[in-house]
Amino acid sequence: MDISKIIIAVDGYSSTGKSSFAKTVAKEFGLLYLDSGALYRGVTLFAQEENLISPDNTIDTELRNALGRLDLHFGAEGKLYIGERCVEKQIRSMEVSRQVSPVSALAYVRNFVDDKLHAFGASGGVVMDGRDIGATVFPNAEIKVFMTASEQVRARRRYDEMVAKGESPLMEDVLDNLRERDYIDSHREVSPLQKADDAFTLDNSDMSIREEVAWLRGLIQGKLSIREC
DSSP states (O other): OOGGGOEEEEEESTTSSHHHHHHHHHHHHTOEEEEHHHHHHHHHHHHHHTTOBOTTOOBOTTHHHHGGGOOEEEOGGGOEEETTEEOTTGGGSHHHHHHHHHHHTSHHHHHHHHHHHHHHTTTOOEEEEESSIIIIIOTTOSEEEEEEOOHHHHHHHHHHHHHHTTOOOOHHHHHHHHHHHHHHHHHOSSSOSOOOTTOEEEEOTTOOHHHHHHHHHHHHHHHHOOSOO
């Protein structure tokens, strides 16, 4: 099998390092990296800027129609754009994090994002990370990974990431947000967070990124009978 044509689906809980892992894997194996979570965050930012979502997370039904004029796409180096504006920094804010789960739970939002992901992955050769890539978006992906890590480790990673960006979050707020997102993602009616039946679990609580890639390399070689990759 030609590794340049495979699809690698990476799912799992928030702040397990899915994006960092997927980006590194894409670079290591010469694949295209696509961040589905960024698309949901982009829709959430758009809803906020259009005043279609209230502080109590009530979402205006007009969002369904408004998506028809949302030009959401990846630009240089995999960064997310709305039209010609790079929104990579804005979509990682705590404001967006607080509201992305209820937005992404909407069926029409998931259909909007899924359509874009299907178009991006039509020719294969991609690594995608999210919540339901292996179970729903690309159920025929050649390699499926479900990432997890302890709650405290995940909260610390998210906290450190925000501090590195110049933000001043409270660890308690970060942990509460993580728990809330876990609950919403796991209990939503449409495409809940789930491990695909044929996915392999990667608990990276105590692993470096190089150890994670080495683990995946062994998985690819064993599952796809590829001697060198």
